[in-house]
Amino acid sequence: MLSIATLFPFILALLAGGAAAGILAGMFGIGGGAILVPIFFHVFGLLGVPEDIRMQLALGTSLAIIVPTSIRSFMAHRQRGAVDTDLLKGWIVAVPLGTLIATLIAAKATSVELQLIFAVIALVLAFRMIFNRATWKLGDDLPGNPIKFLVGTGIGILSGLMGIGGGILNNTFMTLYGRSIHQGVATSSGVGVLISLPGLVGYVWGGWGRPGLPPFSTGYINWLAVALLIPVTLYLAPVGARLAHVMSKRQLEIGFGIFLVVISAQFFLSIIL
Template sequence: MHFAAEILPFILALVAGGMVAGLLAGMFGIGGGAILVPIFFHVFGLLGIAEDVRMQLALGTSLAIIVPTSIRSFMAHRQRGSVDTALLRGWIVAVPLGTLIATVIAAKASSVELRLIFAVIALALAFRMIFNRASWKLGDDLPGNPLKFMVGTGIGVLSGLMGIGGGVLNNTFMTLYGRSIHQAVATSSGVGVLISLPGLAGYVWGGWGVPGLPPFSTGYINWLAVLLLIPITLYMAPIGARLAHAMSKRQLEAGFGIFLIVISLQFFLTVIL
């Protein structure tokens, strides 16, 4: 009874986080990781998991949940015909390669380093979204290779280090090259698929045999959290996709930016305090 009373608040926190993550996955094409990582970090901490593995566990578990969420979100957006499938085909090697590189880095980095990486990237992207101007363009169409391949690899690296589906980075890339935010969001759900599958495998490998991990974990993936949140995020993702298509470009960008600032500041506080 005492154990149930202790564990119930954490389960409720995970459920609430899963609902928000699923909604954001569909709305922004981000896979929900940007909200799941800080939630997991704190919940795992409250459960007494050592700090030196907590951030890696949060990143790996987030990417595992993004697998079905991003697939579901991608299918919802593809039905609306707004996904750039040519870009996704060109990144079939680049994005997974970058993600696997990230899992190797994460296995060797400290918890503080990973939190700072997450916070700095999120804050930079937030200001770009909030203060975005139509004049902020690098071109009228996406660049060709090798630049496009390098960008895809970079998105994989940064996303793997943040435990996110890559939407936040792909949205920035595509809109800087003249694509609409709605097409960027739709395509980002596909990028999430290319990141989450190799990311899951990489974090399993990177955490294999590491001491201090909680029960029901394989490497840096906690399957109890995965099984609890997957149904919730899957249910909420199509709702988010419908909301995205009902909002204006400016509303999407401002909402996305404010959300990222809150998450970034929260992670800076965990490092300082």
């Protein structure tokens, strides 16, 4: 039985991660998963969760927290009129479909494989954001179907395998087709809603009955962590949204990229060591 004294430093780490995730959710439209997943991975490890299910539990719990956080962030951005609602309507099927496919893959993949997926995608996107040039464009407007549908499905798959709200990928997609980073951030909060809801269901199903799960878990969702972090992320998401609208495009890109490099490096180190 774990005592309160033993759990206290882990609770503090979760709350600090939740605060950062809430601000990042509003600032970058990422749902906060990019910071929650590595925090969960290490905290669950310190609490004795087996290696073979630790990453899956981190991914599923992250997506569960993103549900209310992304909704709150989406509402804050929509009030500012920056959300591309037409794009979101076109992805109502594609993004959830991709997310459900991701949960099926995650249920079969090893923890190390999921860590590598997270780290590689984060690193590629980080370099794109840091070294971004205005000439890096694929078009002046978003493509139509079936390309748009396939991109939405791909964003759902990759986001579901990273436990994120899709903002990292959607921001890249939209800016490559001439949209501003601010509109990308705002629209990504809506993409997070389309990813997190089916992701929650999929990770509950994928981990149902698995041995080694910590107390208060349903499948690959740990509800204790969810209950601790949701109030913090909900409270701070609007703060991040306000920061996003006072920062320049380049400041957002560089800050976003540096953050991803740090997270990616941390996962590569955990695999090597």
